Amino acid sequence: MNIAYFVETRKKMGLSQKELCDGVCTQATLSRFEKNGQVPAIKILIKLCNRLNLSLADLFPKVEQASSALNQKMAAAEFKLITMDYTQAQQSLQEIDFDKIDNEDQRLRYLYLQGYLTTLLEGETTDALFAFSQILAADAKDYTEIYNLLALTGSGMIYARQQENEKADFYFNKVLKAIYDYRIRTTTDVWRVLNIVYNCGKFYSEVSEYETSDALLNYAYEICAENHLTYYLARVAFRLARNKYAQNKDINEIFDYLNDARAFARLNGNFHELKAIEAFRQKLDPQQAEI
Numbered sequence: 001m002n003i004a005y006f007v008e009t010r011k012k013m014g015l016s017q018k019e020l021c022d023g024v025c026t027q028a029t030l031s032r033f034e035k036n037g038q039v040p041a042i043k044i045l046i047k048l049c050n051r052l053n054l055s056l057a058d059l060f061p062k063v064e065q066a067s068s069a070l071n072q073k074m075a076a077a078e079f080k081l082i083t084m085d086y087t088q089a090q091q092s093l094q095e096i097d098f099d100k101i102d103n104e105d106q107r108l109r110y111l112y113l114q115g116y117l118t119t120l121l122e123g124e125t126t127d128a129l130f131a132f133s134q135i136l137a138a139d140a141k142d143y144t145e146i147y148n149l150l151a152l153t154g155s156g157m158i159y160a161r162q163q164e165n166e167k168a169d170f171y172f173n174k175v176l177k178a179i180y181d182y183r184i185r186t187t188t189d190v191w192r193v194l195n196i197v198y199n200c201g202k203f204y205s206e207v208s209e210y211e212t213s214d215a216l217l218n219y220a221y222e223i224c225a226e227n228h229l230t231y232y233l234a235r236v237a238f239r240l241a242r243n244k245y246a247q248n249k250d251i252n253e254i255f256d257y258l259n260d261a262r263a264f265a266r267l268n269g270n271f272h273e274l275k276a277i278e279a280f281r282q283k284l285d286p287q288q289a290e291i
């Protein structure tokens with residue numbers, strides 16, 4: 001949205017914020033729109049535009065179509081990330097020219113995706129850390145909080161992969177101090193919070209801190225249930241099964257989690273995870289694995 005053009009038009013007409021919003025909305029509402037990009041209710045926006053002889057199309061010029069197309073490409077890459085189709089996600093991201101992105105939210109989204117995919121595909125560690133450091137160095141705004149948490153999680157994942165567990169724990173701890181208070185607003189927020197909670201839970205599972213891991217994974221289960229999303233459930237259930245196995249829990253409880261994991265992996269077409277689940281089932285009990 002071209003808010004700068006809105007402000008420029010108001011000033012050219014010699015109207016103060018107070019004069020423009022009189023009888024339409026509070027000055028605070030108009031100020032939040034002009035300064036912070038907080039869009040008011042559409043009825044209010046239309047009335048304000050009418051007073052400035054602007055149409056909504058004037059605020060959504062054709063250049064926004066490119067921005068919309070860019071969002072679609074990044075959304076496709078992010079969805080492939082959460083469904084573990086990392087190679088396809090990376091290919092989608094490679095279609096985007098980062099240097100041409102002039103929207104800060106989109107730049108941070110690109111950097112987060114680049115950092116995660118580089119990490120998960122075992123690319124150059126320094127490239128991933130540089131992507132995350134750019135996010136952490138960005139000016140603080142409302143929308144930067146989730147990217148900061150993702151960058152901290154990604155940094156922890158890098159050190160966990162290198163088995164530098166003290167460094168990894170440092171980053172994951174910083175995330176856990178904030179993630180429970182993060183307010184989930186959109187479906188994309190759900191994806192990202194699940195990404196964070198699952199990867200924290202995975203790390204604590206791998207360092208045998210099962211109480212912490214189980215708490216995080218069960219929290220991920222609750223998020224999925226509350227938001228009617230199943231994309232992470234296969235991974236969560238499979239990780240809980242491995243936690244139970246490592247703690248020598250009842251074999252029936254382990255297979256209950258594996259059955260859930262297999263069902264959700266099939267439902268979401270997560271064939272990478274399904275293959276790993278089946279291999280683990282076969283390892284536990286070849287006969288029961290056929291059930």
